Amino acid sequence: MRTSKGEMKGSLKKGAWSLEEDRKLINYISRYGIWNWSHMPKYAGLLRSGKSCRLRWVNYLKPDLKKGCFTEEEERSILHFHSILGNRWSAIARKLPGRSDNEIKNYWHTTLKKSVENKPVIKVSKKKNTNMSPCSESQNVYKKEDINHANDMTDFILYEDDNSIFNLSPPLQGHQAEFTDDIGSPGTVEDLQCFWRELYPLEDLEFNNINQELFLDNIFQEYSYDDTSISSCSF
DNA sequence: AATACGATCAACCGCAATGCT
DNA sequence: GAGCATTGCGGTTGATCGTAT
Numbered sequence: 001m002r003t004s005k006g007e008m009k010g011s012l013k014k015g016a017w018s019l020e021e022d023r024k025l026i027n028y029i030s031r032y033g034i035w036n037w038s039h040m041p042k043y044a045g046l047l048r049s050g051k052s053c054r055l056r057w058v059n060y061l062k063p064d065l066k067k068g069c070f071t072e073e074e075e076r077s078i079l080h081f082h083s084i085l086g087n088r089w090s091a092i093a094r095k096l097p098g099r100s101d102n103e104i105k106n107y108w109h110t111t112l113k114k115s116v117e118n119k120p121v122i123k124v125s126k127k128k129n130t131n132m133s134p135c136s137e138s139q140n141v142y143k144k145e146d147i148n149h150a151n152d153m154t155d156f157i158l159y160e161d162d163n164s165i166f167n168l169s170p171p172l173q174g175h176q177a178e179f180t181d182d183i184g185s186p187g188t189v190e191d192l193q194c195f196w197r198e199l200y201p202l203e204d205l206e207f208n209n210i211n212q213e214l215f216l217d218n219i220f221q222e223y224s225y226d227d228t229s230i231s232s233c234s235f
Numbered sequence: 236a237a238t239a240c241g242a243t244c245a246a247c248c249g250c251a252a253t254g255c256t
Numbered sequence: 257g258a259g260c261a262t263t264g265c266g267g268t269t270g271a272t273c274g275t276a277t
Contacts, residue, residue, distance in 0.1 A: 036262075
């Protein structure tokens with residue numbers, strides 16, 4: 001069955017994305033790029049709508065997304081552009097590289113709107129420890145400087161071409177191309193690094209203008225590793 | 236300790252715009 | 257130009273958290 005917009009309905013999963021689903025989507029896009037959101041989920045082994053996949057990628061998984069608190073400068077930019085553009089969140093997001101429209105929209109409704117209405121806002125971090133983006137130092141967040149040999153993680157890089165399609169460069173070959181979805185959930189940083197290493201072997205990399213540090217931070221912050229995981233990490 | 240409440244944010248929904256045949 | 261598929265956008269919802277009582 002299809003909706004009026006052509007997307008499959010029924011038997012599609014909804015709600016929060018699991019780590020495994022994230023991995024499948026990242027894995028697929030890394031290998032094949034974004035060619036058709038509607039058909040991609042089937043080939044990626046995901047029981048999600050194309051819309052859901054796109055949203056997840058755009059708002060959460062894209063490697064150049066910035067995570068963490070908005071800076072004062074970003075706040076000023078949002079206020080400024082909102083005064084000009086109104087609720088055109090995607091237009092505002094384009095003015096703030098690394099921020100998604102959804103993130104800006106949420107930040108506006110939860111924080112800035114109140115300040116505009118002259119209600120002083122006391123920022124208290126109440127982040128969740130799984131899917132939430134890290135905000136304060138109280139969060140269980142580990143930056144790359146916390147981890148030995150973290151520079152190795154800059155081995156992993158995606159690039160965006162003129163059509164906004166993310167590709168891996170160069171294409172995976174041999175055992176890399178055989179990399180499949182049936183990989184267990186990464187319990188530690190080490191496990192996750194193995195996952196990424198299989199996708200992006202050092203010798204095959206080409207670097208470009210994607211902010212590698214942001215991508216690196218995203219990988220660690222995404223999964224909010226606990227102390228045990230970090231201390232056991234040795235790459 | 237238990238419960239209620241408010242804040243936050245990921246994800247969904249409906250619709251409009253755009254592209255393709 | 258019509259009809260359908262796909263993409264993108266903005267509003268809204270619901271789950272989950274921390275805090276207050």
